[in-house]
Amino acid sequence: xxxxxxxxxxxxxxxxxxxxxxxxxxxxxxxxxxxxxxxxxxxxxxxxxxxxxxxxxxxxxxxxxxxxxxxxxxxxxxxxxxxxxxxxxxxxxxxxxxxxxxxxxxxxxxxxxxxxxxxxxxxxxxxxxxxxxxxxxxxxxxxxxxxxxxxxxxxxxxxxxxxxxxxxxxxxxxxxxxxxxxxxxxxxxxxxxx
Amino acid sequence: xxxxxxxxxxxxxxxxxxxxxxxxxxxxxxxxxxxxxxxxxxxxxxxxxxxxxxxxxxxxxxxxxxxxxxxxxxxxxxxxxxxxxxxxxxxxxxxxxxxxxxxxxxxxxxxxxxxxxxxxxxxxxxxxxxxxxxxxxxxxxxxxxxxxxxxxxxxxxxxxxxxxxxxxxxxxxxxxxxxxxxxxxxxxxxxxxx
Numbered sequence: 394x395x396x397x398x399x400x401x402x403x404x405x406x407x408x409x410x411x412x413x414x415x416x417x418x419x420x421x422x423x424x425x426x427x428x429x430x431x432x433x434x435x436x437x438x439x440x441x442x443x444x445x446x447x448x449x450x451x452x453x454x455x456x457x458x459x460x461x462x463x464x465x466x467x468x469x470x471x472x473x474x475x476x477x478x479x480x481x482x483x484x485x486x487x488x489x490x491x492x493x494x495x496x497x498x499x500x501x502x503x504x505x506x507x508x509x510x511x512x513x514x515x516x517x518x519x520x521x522x523x524x525x526x527x528x529x530x531x532x533x534x535x536x537x538x539x540x541x542x543x544x545x546x547x548x549x550x551x552x553x554x555x556x557x558x559x560x561x562x563x564x565x566x567x568x569x570x571x572x573x574x575x576x577x578x579x580x581x582x583x584x585x586x587x
Numbered sequence: 588x589x590x591x592x593x594x595x596x597x598x599x600x601x602x603x604x605x606x607x608x609x610x611x612x613x614x615x616x617x618x619x620x621x622x623x624x625x626x627x628x629x630x631x632x633x634x635x636x637x638x639x640x641x642x643x644x645x646x647x648x649x650x651x652x653x654x655x656x657x658x659x660x661x662x663x664x665x666x667x668x669x670x671x672x673x674x675x676x677x678x679x680x681x682x683x684x685x686x687x688x689x690x691x692x693x694x695x696x697x698x699x700x701x702x703x704x705x706x707x708x709x710x711x712x713x714x715x716x717x718x719x720x721x722x723x724x725x726x727x728x729x730x731x732x733x734x735x736x737x738x739x740x741x742x743x744x745x746x747x748x749x750x751x752x753x754x755x756x757x758x759x760x761x762x763x764x765x766x767x768x769x770x771x772x773x774x775x776x777x778x779x780x781x
Contacts, residue, residue, distance in 0.1 A: 414611075506759030559752040559753020566710045
């Protein structure tokens with residue numbers, strides 16, 4: 394198997410395990426066994442477990458930011474409809490299997506944000522990119538007079554990202570997606586109304 | 588030392604360690620050493636590490652819900668002022684040392700919510716109590732016409748709790764309390780205005 398394939402296999406399997414059970418709770422051997430990569434070869438691909446963790450943030454982030462970009466930039470509907478469609482899409486994913494474990498970026502922030510400065514710095518960057526995608530959509534909505542002109546777009550975009558993370562967290566306590574329904578209702582019914 | 592003292596010492600030290608570094612990442616021996624309780628005596632006080640975790644939720648929850656109750660029920664100011672004062676007080680705590688590690692209930696939900704049904708069930712109950720405290724305050728605010736009559740009090744209270752948890756999560760990525768300032772501004776400036 395080419396080297397890069399092994400690295401990708403380690404990342405993919407680590408992403409699934411860490412998402413489900415946490416970073417500190419997942420051992421390197423466990424990842425290698427799942428990935429079918431020979432024991433002892435880990436340090437050929439990653440300098441340390443921390444190095445793997447930082448690569449995992451990029452892995453999760455590229456999935457999330459490309460989803461945000463493609464959904465928010467989709468043509469054919471108004472900026473607010475695209476934003477609503479985006480969150481409704483995630484709610485439906487969450488109702489299925491995949492998002493039961495919450496947002497992998499939120500999970501890692503909760504677990505590692507204050508324990509490791511390199512993690513914190515990288516996670517901070519992902520949140521900034523998520524908020525920027527939403528801000529662009531809000532900017533368009535303002536230009537087409539879909540939202541109140543007095544809304545501070547930076548604060549609103551950050552509030553939406555943070556409140557969404559909080560709703561995804563609450564989903565893990567409730568075991569259902571009711572917190573996401575409430576999030577969508579409050580954001581689109583109260584904050585983003587004309 | 589009386590038995591109950593040892594149990595309390597284990598709980599207090601476990602609470603500090605778990606809050607800082609996570610539940611799965613904290614070992615029983617580490618807790619006992621910090622607590623100065625003889626090794627091997629753990630199972631005299633707790634049936635299992637899970638049993639300790641469930642006791643920790645009660646420990647954290649009693650602190651949080653008593654703070655909510657005393658602050659929200661404080662006399663001498665309007666319901667909305669009390670609510671604002673409550674969140675501003677937490678923001679200031681967060682600016683100091685203690686809340687840098689986020690909300691211990693949010694942390695445990697992120698880490699254990701989908702891994703352990705007994706944790707999930709107990710954490711769910713804590714969120715419900717937190718939301719009820721805020722709902723009572725909103726109910727009073729409505730009675731004195733401080734907020735819009737059309738607001739759904741249940742959804743609004745849940746949204747406030749969840750968005751606050753999300754803001755506390757984001758604090759761990761940012762390393763400052765800006766997410767809490769934005770939370771307060773959006774909740775009190777937009778959602779809870781007359």
